[in-house]
Amino acid sequence: MNAPRLVTIGFSHYCEKARWALDLAGVDYVEDDHVPVFHAPFSRRAGGRRTVPVLRVGGDVFRESGDILRFADGRLSPERRLFPQGGGARAEVEALVNEFDRSLGPATRRLAYFYLLQDAPRAKALIAGTGPAWERRLAPSLFRPMRLLMRAAMNITPEGAARSHEKIDATFASVAERLSDGRRYLVGDRFSAADLTFASLAAPVLLPPEYGHPLPPPSELPAELAGLAEQLRATPAGRFVLRLYAEERPAVRGRGPRAVAS
Numbered sequence: 668m669n670a671p672r673l674v675t676i677g678f679s680h681y682c683e684k685a686r687w688a689l690d691l692a693g694v695d696y697v698e699d700d701h702v703p704v705f706h707a708p709f710s711r712r713a714g715g716r717r718t719v720p721v722l723r724v725g726g727d728v729f730r731e732s733g734d735i736l737r738f739a740d741g742r743l744s745p746e747r748r749l750f751p752q753g754g755g756a757r758a759e760v761e762a763l764v765n766e767f768d769r770s771l772g773p774a775t776r777r778l779a780y781f782y783l784l785q786d787a788p789r790a791k792a793l794i795a796g797t798g799p800a801w802e803r804r805l806a807p808s809l810f811r812p813m814r815l816l817m818r819a820a821m822n823i824t825p826e827g828a829a830r831s832h833e834k835i836d837a838t839f840a841s842v843a844e845r846l847s848d849g850r851r852y853l854v855g856d857r858f859s860a861a862d863l864t865f866a867s868l869a870a871p872v873l874l875p876p877e878y879g880h881p882l883p884p885p886s887e888l889p890a891e892l893a894g895l896a897e898q899l900r901a902t903p904a905g906r907f908v909l910r911l912y913a914e915e916r917p918a919v920r921g922r923g924p925r926a927v928a929s
Contacts, residue, residue, distance in 0.1 A: 669725075670695055670696055671694060671695075671696040671722060671724040672696065672722070672723045673685060673686065673696050673698045673722050673735075673921060674699045674700075674701070674706065674709050674710050674713045674719050674720060674721040674722075674723075675698055675701070675706075675719050675720050675797075676700065676701060676703050676706050676797060677700035677796070677797030677798070677880040678793065678796070678880045679719060679720070680772065680775065680776065680867055680868050680871050681719070681720060681772060681867075682700075682719055682720045682732070683870060683878060683879050683880065684735075684736065684863065684867040685720040685732045685736065685739075686698070686919065687863055687866075688735060688736045688738075688739035688740070688860075688863060689735065689921070690918065690919055690921075691743070691747075691749075691863075691915075691917055692740070693920070694742060695922070696722070696920065696921050696922075697921065697922060697923070698922070698923075700797045700798055701719075701799075702795065702797060702798040702803065702805075702806045703794060704813050704816055704817070705798060705806075706719050706798075713728065714730070715730045716730060720732055720735060722738065724738070733764065733768060736860055740860065749858075749859055749860035749863060750859070751854070751855060751859065759854045759861075760854050760859050760860050760861045763864070763865070764860050768864065771834065771865070771868045771869065772868040773821075774831035774832075774834040774838075775835060775868060775870070775871040775872045776821065777822065777827055777831045778831040778832055778835065778871075778895070779871035779872060780818075780823050781823050781825075782888075782889045782891045782892040783892060784814050784817065784823065786889040787810060787814075789883070789889060790810070791807045791810050792883065793883060794810070794813070797880065835899070838904075839869075839899065839902050839903075839904035839905065842865060842907065843902065843903035843904050846903055846904070846907060863911075865904075865908065866907075866908045866912060866915075869899075869905075869908050870908070870912075872892075872895055872896055872899050873896055873905055874896045875912035876912070877913060
């Protein structure tokens with residue numbers, strides 16, 4: 668059977684969530700990464716919709732990061748499962764995962780893009796830093812229409828960015844409160860899907876060095892985004908994410924070639 672194929676936008680934080688779960692489970696997969704907007708037909712051809720990540724394993728298709736997380740969880744030994752087997756703990760993890768997916772993920776994406784898309788040279792460098800060579804060559808020349816499409820699709824406006832900043836601050840404060848009793852993980856005494864989801868979806872505003880796709884250093888990002896990352900890294904929730912990346916993020920197992928034919 669062909670290796671599992673993961674269709675992504677390389678730097679996407681929802682794709683990082685899926686990639687981290689597969690890496691943790693030891694799945695040898697092919698990552699088929701693309702430039703934003705270019706990704707849509709490849710996602711559909713893999714059996715997904717226009718969004719990524721999409722994981723194809725033989726005849727099975729997993730169309731959401733949460734579905735991929737659960738697929739990976741099923742490959743882990745009982746003592747390493749990301750979703751606890753106990754009813755109360757599992758319900759708590761599920762609730763946190765759903766909340767981070769619904770609120771934090773869109774907020775960090777919108778705020779990061781809000782700052783990034785105002786700086787065309789740096790935005791072009793990031794966007795053209797993923798995907799096969801032909802997409803990377805075309806992306807800079809198509810940046811203006813791509814920017815319009817991305818702003819419309821994600822409601823990237825000053826008002827939307829302000830609301831997203833408030834959501835991020837509220838979520839970070841809630842996580843800090845949960846951690847204030849000295850616990851090392853969000854639920855129970857070991858790493859779970861709640862920790863993985865929070866860390867990966869917070870990454871666009873923290874820029875952890877161990878992120879599963881190369882990210883520019885803060886010095887190569889817009890000053891506002893770099894400043895935000897510096898501010899949030901200093902918070903209890905930010906320090907928590909940086910620790911999780913340093914201690915819990917395994918090496919990336921995904922391999923090329925890129926843009927594998929469906």
